[in-house]
Amino acid sequence: LFQLDIPNGEKYFYLYLEQVIVREDELHIAASVSSHFDDEEMHVYSIDLAKQTVTHDTLISDQDSYLQTYVDDDQPTFLVFEKNLYQEVEESHSEFVDKQLMYMDLATKEVVNLDLPFELDEDKIVHLENDTLYLLSLAEKQLMIEGFNLVTEEVLEKTIDMPLLSNVTINNYVMALSGQKVYLTRSNPNENRGAPITVIDFLTENMLFEGTIEPKQEIGNHYKLTFYNMNVRN
Structure with missing residues (x-):
């Protein structure tokens, strides 16, 4: 157990941990920090565990936006950041403008802005597995990877x-990607039929499993089954 002050900590009054990563003999902490002027920044603090010192303070973003x-977790080589930019069009309403992606190489501490050959729509789900960044989208009975x-x-x-x-969007579904397989279920299933779950090998496009998630007991009229996230353990 040890305690460290973050660099220039006197500037900040709030810190929120986004990621905590242990890689070899280094600890990397991605954190959102706010100053007394309400300016929000994203930093990655790299810590030498043996010496218990902060070796790098990498500024990822100094804009007032959430990343x-x-x-x-199994191969922590890169840390990817996704920023969705919005423009206020009227009071209490904003429109999507752009999605930006960047990554930090945890070994070299280099930060790279990604210029991908894909459209970066608001609804695309971002996933990192090994050295590959995936974007998943769903519409009109098709899954795009x-x-x-x-x-x-x-x-x-x-x-x-x-x-x-037909006529569904990615927001109607919860998806997870693991080991070249896509796991997919409805976020708001039909209570009478349960939640359909599908597993697909996205390289061979073979359907590996089709089934239903059902509650063990009947859900009353005042309750609703909703899925917000899905995690896969191999």
Whole structure:
């Protein structure tokens, strides 16, 4: 157990941990920090565990915006950041303008802005597995998987026909990607029929499993079954 002050900590009054990553003999902490002027920044603090010192303070973003972070826990080589930019069009309403993606190489501490050969729509789900960044989208009975290898820059594009209802968007579903498999279920299933769950090998496009998630007991009229997230353990 040890305690460290963050660099220039006197400037900040609030810190929120986004990711905590242990890689070899280093600890990396991605944190949102706010100053007394309400300016929000995203930093990655790299800590030498043996010496118990902060070795790098990497500024990721100094804009007042929220970034999502992604890392492969089994192979923490890269830390990916996703920023969705919005423009206020009227009071209490804003419109999506742009999605930006960048990553930090945890070994070299280099930060790279990604210029991907794909459209970065608001509803695309971001996932990092090994060295590959995936974007998943769903519409009109088709699942689109776009991949970009951060090391080799190899591109993957897959469109898979799905036995889904028409006129649905990614927001109607909860998805997870693990080991070249996509796991998918409805976020708001029909209570009378349960939640359909599908597992697909996205390289071979083979359907590996189709089933239903059902509650063990009847759900009363005042309750609703809703899925917000899905995690896969191999």
